[in-house]
Amino acid sequence: MSDDLGGLLARIGAVERRLRQAVAERRAADPNPDDQFRGLYLSDEAIDALLEAGREPFPPPEEAASGPPRLTALADAAGLSDLDVELLLVAMAPDVDSRFEQFYGYLNDDVTRRRATLGLALRLCGLVEADVHGRARFDAAAPLLACGLIVLGDTERPLLSRTLRVPDRVTAHLLGGDGCDPVAAPFVEEAAPVACGDARLASAVAAGAGLVYLHEGLGGSAASAAAAAFAAAGRATLAVDCRLLPTKPEDLPEAATALAREAVLRGAGIAAGPVDAGTCTALLARLEHVPVPLVLFGSGGWDPEWSRRQPLLLNVGVANRAERADLWRDAAGPALAAGVDLAAETAHFTLSVRQIHRAAEAAAQLARAEGEPIRAEHLRYGVRSQNAAGLEHLARRIEPAVDWNDLVLPPPILDGIRELAVRARRRDLVLDEWRMRPGAGRGMGVTGLFAGDSGTGKTMSAEVIAADLGMDLYTVNLATVVDKYIGETEKNLEKIFTEAAGVNGVLLFDEADAIFGKRSEVRDAHDRYANVESAYLLQRMESFEGLAILATNLRANLDEAFTRRLDVVVDFPVPDPEQRLLLWDRCLGKAMPRAADLDLAFLADAFELAGGHIRSAAVTAGYLTAEAGGRATMATVVAAVAREYRKLGRLCLEREFGDYLELVI
Template identity: 55%
Template sequence: MTQAVHVLPGADPGRFDDHLWVRLRLIEQRVREAVAARRAVDPDPDDPYRGQYLTPEAVERILDESPASGSVTGEPATPPPGSVLHELAAAFGLSPLDVELLLVAMAPDLDARFERLYGYLNDDLTRRRPTVGLALELCGLPAASAARFRLAPSAPLVAGGLVEIGEPERPQLSRALRVPDRVTAHLLGNEEPDGRLLGLLCVQHGRTAHLDLDAAHDDDSHRVAAAARTGGGLVHLLDRGGDAGRLAVGSLLAAGRRPLVLDVPAFVAQTATAAHVPLGHLPRVVATEARLSGGGIVLGPLEALEPERPERAMLLRELCAAAEGVPLITYGRKGWDPLWAAESPVRITVSPPSPEQGARQWRRALTEAAETIGAAHPAPDDELAGTLAVYRLDSGQVRRAATVATRVAALAGRTVTAADLRDAVRAQNGAGLERLARRIEPAVGWDDLVLPPATRHQLGELALRARHREQVLGQWRMRPGGGRGRGVIALFAGESGTGKTMSAEVIAADLGMELYVVDLSTVVDKYVGETEKNLERIFVEASEVNGVLLFDEADAIFGKRSQVKDAHDRHANVESAYLLQRMESFDGIAVLTTNLRANLDEAFTRRLDVIAEFPMPDVRQRRALWDRCLGTELPRDEALDLDFCAERFELAGGSIRACAVTAAYLAADSGRPLGMAQVVTAILQEYRKLGRLVLETEFGPWLDEAQRNPTRP
């Protein structure tokens, strides 16, 4: 019997695929026939208590029924090419029978009439979704046929997430079938991501042109896209200082796919908190979303997933298995462990961008930020290259920093300056390293240093190396092989108070970075192996921030290896050997300071890029230090003789600064301008603090007066 096709009540025919609607009408016809067949043999089809009891007549009727019932015969029709059902079948590997079963299960979500009809056919009006047995019946198949295994957990419908089978406590034929809302919405033309992935996915829209890829990165994106199309689609980007996340997104866009970027912390957290949900549930939902949207999955960085932990490795394995055949691009600084998944990925190394590429990236981000808030355009590319080449940021950090700098400049009514950009970059540093080291925001500059020309030259070389390390060590590969990093390591050697720590602060200020001082009390541990673990955490966190790492009094942990006489010597040597290897693979900027250079292991010297000697200041330098430490705001007595202080007292810069502060307190207490009495008294106190002899030949006529209380008239 042929019926005319008409639109279901309340439906919008413009949103439906024509073939989908035709197939749904066929399902409706089969349901009509099944209902009519039931009523024909039911002695009381209008019984209001149907489903709540069985009469003796009903028992006899059930026993007389043939177990191979079915009203429809013939092979299911194949969806025509170009239809939404054809595309769905191709994406999930569905057979024509799978499509029929899917439509039977989805019918109540498209037309509410099917709910009551299914309830009647289930002999239970409270069960308004088709069961496995009813679905097979409506497809004209006996319950005992092999077709029932098209709804097994490993079958495409269930494994692909298109159909969910509930009520596992029931017999298989009585279990209800349900189609997720996302699948129904997809067939109706809605491409909003699955609501179950809210907060877990960042869906990237647009085309490759929006990323403004340069030629080199465009070639890389096509290479990654080609690798994602082969085999199982698994690709791992080994990040060696580049922007692997942006490359992964660009590769999928270049391949015409919709990138689905997973928020790794949220993904792990939701999987861990949903204890009642099977481990593979979320990975299967993500894979289903990728197949429905014709997209690919981006997962990274892998360090955040911590795949070394067994439960995290299992989560990664489940995702790789669920997304087989779907482009899945992972990235991170970690190499891929074959134990993480049954399939091994194609590994592609992502190199850092050149200074020119970095400048273009900043220009693009600043221009977009300026257009968004209607601000003035930023500085030209050459100025950006000089200001920002030292920083190592991914595209997300660049975009956020550019937005912050542009907003700050707009509030001040000016264009973006180098200082705005540096402050914005420092704001991108995470708090991980602050828990392990003391953060210092630099407040001094080159003019605040009083050092010999040779030392200043060595400090300038350190800043130069830090500024151009990506070009020299990255592009020109001047430090290849051996697992060597692209870090810059310097040693500041000199007596206490000669300006080593202050110089490290000046270097950080010159580079627009923050200074992180390692607290050795939190590093050194009496238990074997714990010191190395603490140092490893510091090095890992330091590589994530744009900052200068300072190991003050470094000879405490970078000391010489000695002859092994007991277990303590062996442990100390192992600790030193670890540091030798770790410093060589470090990718950041580190400064070691020591009062006794001879205490450092000679093997460290070879791994140092710059060694700056900090000698005791001479007379001229001491005179400049006195003048600088006393500042310009402190009132001075006309009789104050700083030349006398510089010539007579051989003090380091730190001691001179301490004397200046003490003298200022004495002057404040006296209520008079700073005079020689207060200065010499402060020097006398510093001598006693240092344990030095107080000689009359040094203090001259001021000794007696300094020994009296100069704070009162």
């Protein structure tokens, strides 16, 4: 038998001895002790006996030895007095020994009421029912109720007639159980202790700070920082994901009580977030009198209206590259393939500690399915698995299927595209560790402009960058952004930027001149609000923390203030004949059978088409070849080019088509 169980049963035995005295006194005062219907009604004799007898408490409990370890630890954690402990034992007795149900039913003179009432509990503890000190132990702010250790039932009855119930989780804990309260379990998660926050946090917790608010930036790990501070103070951590708390305000108090009870039982501090006005107010109102440190966190600032208590306000930073690499290494474990440079492969990902563990778990699952150790591509898959789905409602997600070898561009253009990828991959080192970030509230985001005619490879280049970084590409649908009503376009853009900030992806604004256009002279209200829209975009782009690419066919239409704030500007030229030859060869592919008369050099020299149009013509030629059931001939490819010309509104001229013109007329 464990010390906790043996000690607890000994304390319950002391309660039983007092009950025996109570039963003896009850029988001595009963005018009709042999009445078989006792407890179902009150006779005249019983009423007369109640009127004649005085109401005295039972003898006070004898001096008890120190309780079992868990009971002693609970008393210390919740700030329970000796009287509180005795009241808790009286209330818990029926949950440990079923005989007490009958005892209490007998003493309550009601066989249906098998728990101790508040009045009976006070008398069993040697107090009169009117004792102010004893009754105060059941105030809402007193430890027993504030910590959720006792629940008052029958609240419609007078105070002394209300029954006392101890939650099952408390009884199980004192008997040696280590489960989690079923009410609190859905909101509680693991938080690995990582000291990535303000160093003052650990000192504040150790010094007894009751309330701390952490401002958490993108990729911050406030819960892990709080866990590290609690661990330094010798406490466990109860990490609460506030996004999983009940949405109905009337359900929040029960959830908060369960969390308070769980924290007290574990001797833990509470780290809860991200909080908003509703959840913060509800939690603070319920946890105000619970003697455990509370660390709240969120991405916004603290609002003094949330609570009468003033918290300590601190910031929590992001783990640096080396720390993140260590976190990835610990999370991946021995399944990580040899030679994987975690610092290089994961430095550009913005993930919290919790997300890193989940991403590593997803990577391990994929690696096991393939029967291989965890490689870089598995890690990238794990990172993508942590992207929230909110952005997919506002932008089209593209999983990259191309790489640098698929781009056919002049070397200077390729250098500009590679620079954008390098900036995204190395920004932590340059902007954070080397402290080269500009001021004025600018974020760590990377922005680029891809300008050029349609089909010159702007979107494909953005996809290549996303593939190189191990991210998804999100193409913003302007139909979901631009709105004719004043102010709605800004709201839609704010949603996109907010969602994109929490996603490890590349954000592509195609046809960007539609929303990033020049500001004009104000002649009417439309001009004024259009300028407000552009000014908002200027400010929002500077504070964006992700990777955004603007693509436009009309660079001249962009406001100069945008181009000044861009990190990289790449002008995509129309391909020359040499590049068109490579494009024709790649777009026609290796799988489709080719006829001997297929002259790619003629196609490249004769038709001045951009890469996108060449790809479109090649696909059309593929369909024509499939329908004919043979090989791709010059006739089918030239026919496909002619159809592409008609789509573009261009004439099929003899100087371009030469002898093949008669095939398309």
